[in-house]
Amino acid sequence: MTQAIDLQLDQHEKDVSTMIQASLAQHVIKALQAAQNAQELTLDSLPSEIKIETPRDPSHGDYASNIAMSLAKSAKLPPRKLAEILLPHLQGPLFQEVSIAGPGFINFRLSQAWLLQQLQGLIQANQGFGQQTNGDPETYLIEYVSANPTGPLHFGHGRWAVLGDCLARLMRLAGYSVKTEFYINDTGAQVNNLGASVQACYFQAAQAAGQTLDAEALTLIETYLAEKNAETKGQVQFYHGQYIQTLGLSLFEHQGPAQLAADLGYFSDYAKSAILAEQQAQLKQFGVVFDEWFPESRLHHEQAVAEALKHLKESGKTYEQDGALWFRSSDYGDDQDRVLVKQTGSNTYFANDIAYHWDKLRRGHTRLINLWGADHHGYIARMSAAIQALGYPKEALQVLLGQMVNLFRNGEKVRMSKRTGDMISFGEVLEEVGTDATRFLLMQRSADVTLDFDLELAKSQNSENPVFYVQYAHARICSIFRNAANLQAYDATAWPQASLEALVAPEERILLLKLLSYPDELKFAASQREPHRLATYAQDLAALFHSFYKQCRVLFEKEDVTSEEIALSLARLNLVKATQVVLRNVLVDVFGISAPEVM
RNA sequence: GCGCUCGUAGCUCAGUGGAUAGAGCAACUGACUACGAAUCAGUAGGUCGCAGGUUCAAAUCCUGCCGAGCGCGCCA
Structure with a gap:
């Protein structure tokens, strides 16, 4: 065990010289070993991790270790006594003074000469200062944003975008091997609904321009408008944002009546590619770049879902009940089993998602990191179960949850309605506030807390910002x-x-x-x-x-x-x-x- | 009802089981006739939601309760 630690530290000696905590931890380990060799101390095993902290009160020292207190029990020595044993073994050019204080803290004061030498190293390293190798053999794939191509990015997406982008940058600088990916849900019922909505608006535009419509088209317009103007809230089928109108109108302006007889797929394709292009442009403007844009349709094209289902079936992770195919997710810690193939014969979203995650793993990424909105937390257990059922370790999937963002303007909460599509889009905020301030304000808080974002404060060019x-x-x-x-x-x-x-x-x-x-x-x-x-x-x-x-x-x-x-x-x-x-x-x-x- | 996240100064929030819990904003007092005052120095402001427990040591870990948000579909 001690050997493993030494190897790890030696391997990254170059980094250690600029990493003070690791350097001090190494000194502590060596002091423990030296004390053991001198038979001043008997330990069953050396601690796997040496924590070096910065004292709150600078008069205590530049850094401190609690090692004497944490090992007191296993060494069967009072903490201060243990610290006194270690003290003579803590020597090096980086120390000006090592002292024992309080209940048994070992406090380090670093030598001025050593610090000045590090300063020169810092300037020399310049833009490379901070960059590390870490010996982690895993290859990480961070998947984030992954907004549906059915509407503009909302402000929550902006938060995942910055957090994911900054996490990828951070991990790369720290020596991890990282790729990033955006998953495009470009198939399924929602895309059809999108297409139908744009089709309805296209028909409206045609009608306004004096075109004669057939009965089917008139019915579609009627159904669409009825839902849009409904008083009662409830399940909605269509999309009603302003952008749908714009897409329908724009299509008629460019194509005239040429697409009156086009099928639903035409409108779906047109709408989703236009929206995706808009999302991509916004993210690019926001400084967020992805290594890969992965469309769900690729999975279907490659029969990946069928293959994943077959794989799970053959390994006995599924069963049939009530005319549906179920996955035994409860065998892996989920509350209940989950449906993969519905009674209707179509696959659930979950089935597609299993195929997608399997695909990510089979492309050679050994660690998947997903950034999800907190409203998807109930989904984690089943996805984790699927990863394990496919034969991968639990650690292969890490899901980071981000809480939502509340938009404020001058302290007043900005209301959002999904039903009417009445929302401030991410693009509008970006335009109003600018990239730098938006990025910083969205990434400065822990993903775990609901974020209040005040548009006026974000725009203010003063000390409040x-x-x-x-x-x-x-x-x-x-x-x-x-x-x-x-x-x-x-x-x-x-x-x-x-x-x-x-x-x-x-x-x-x-x-x-x-x-x-x-x-x-x-x-x-x-x-x-x-x-x-x-x-x-x-x-x-x-x-x-x-x-x-x-x-x-x-x-x-x-x-x-x-x-x-x-x-x-x-x-x-x-x-x-x-x-x-x-x-x-x-x-x-x-x-x-x-x-x-x-x- | 069950699950996840959160609860720290008036407000927004940091805080790796360690020593006297921090920052910004807001309030108050000061500092530009030499490098950018978009700044600095200082004052005031706390039952770390509540109650137990573990520990040499708890804002931090465990249990229960209270409060807020979000989930709990053969939707995607």
Whole structure:
């Protein structure tokens, strides 16, 4: 076991040097081993994971380990005694001081020389700073958005889009092998309903233009309008959004009466490809790109559903009852068994989805991550059951649920009606608010909480809007470097050759520690699949920079500048540069938004 | 009724079983005749929904209850 840990750490030594927590964890493990070898300590086994944390109170140290407390019981030693045993074995150039405090914390204070060396490494790594290898052999496929091509993207889709995109970026930076995919439900009853709805509007347009319609067409218009204008709410068959009218009208404008005799499939194909194109354009504008757009129709074309059903049948995971084919999902933890083939002989959506997930796995993706709206949570158990019944481990499927978004305008909730199609679409919000602010506001909160999104706040270009706070820090830094290039008093552009020893102010140290923790933050957020953690990090980093900037003068524009001031200035420019690098990396590479040079 | 998620400052929310629970906004007090005030420094604001339990240690884990949202189809 100890060997396994060592191997894993050695394998990624390159990363470890820039990852403080992993580096400290390695020191702790080695101290435990050394103490065991010196027979100062007996443990049945070494812990599989060493947790390194940052103390809330900086006076305790830069980092801390609770190892002495967590191992006290198995080592049969009081925590402080155990810590005292480990202390002599915790040595290295990165430590300025290792101390024992409180109930048995081991507190680490990192040496200034080592930190400054890491600072130079950070600047050298530049856009690569934070990027890691992690040795995870799995290949991940993140499937998200997957909106039906029956209407415009709604605002909830926007949230999944950002979360999925940022998660993919985050995991790639952390060393995971990741592909992304959008699943297009381009077949089935809903697509037919879509086609019929557009057909009805096309007929209306034709009628308005003086065309004579046959009885069937008139009936369709009548049925469509009756549902649209119905007083009572209930199940709806057709789609009634404004976009349906637009599609029908547009078709008549381009084709005239040529399609009056066309079949339903023609209208379905026309509508779904137009809507899909719109979705794709919006997502692209939003900075969300998919490696693959996978249409459900491909499954049917390849007989994949039939094959999946056959596979489940032959392995005894199904049975027939009441004229339907059932899947024994309750054997794998679902509440009840689920129908695959209905009495009518047609497949359920679930059957198609099993085939789709099987296809994803057979394409070589060993880990499937799905982002679903929370309203689909009841679906997880059966999908997980299907994955297992197909012979894959439970871990092959991870479903991340995202809660919904409530839209507000000036504190008033914006009402949405699905029935009448009366909704603010994602495209409208994007147009009104802009990509950067929308992305940031949608990804800064945990997917687990229902999000309140205020349109006016999102548009506001002031301190209420956190995205500008972070971007402003970057723009400010760019401004410093513009000024540095024009400085008369001394050559500020010589900062890359400067000695860094002048960086001794507390504001400088705390900023530097935050910068160097970026790879750890990235790694942890990726492992938790929680991109919002980086939003918190970015805001904290920006705050530390602004504070530093106020307290620590970077450029001295006066005639009588001293050599000490010049040395300090050049050293500080390195810290400013490092901040610029990390802000850019997190804004551009993780959030997918701009790192502006001016605002 | 059952299941999932959430409940932390006035509001919106962070918070990896650790030390005195944090940030932004709102409120109040200060700071621009040198690098961007879209900024900074400070004050005030808390029964971490409630009650038990586990633990050296609980906002965090477990159980029950209360409240909010979302699900519970041979729909997709």
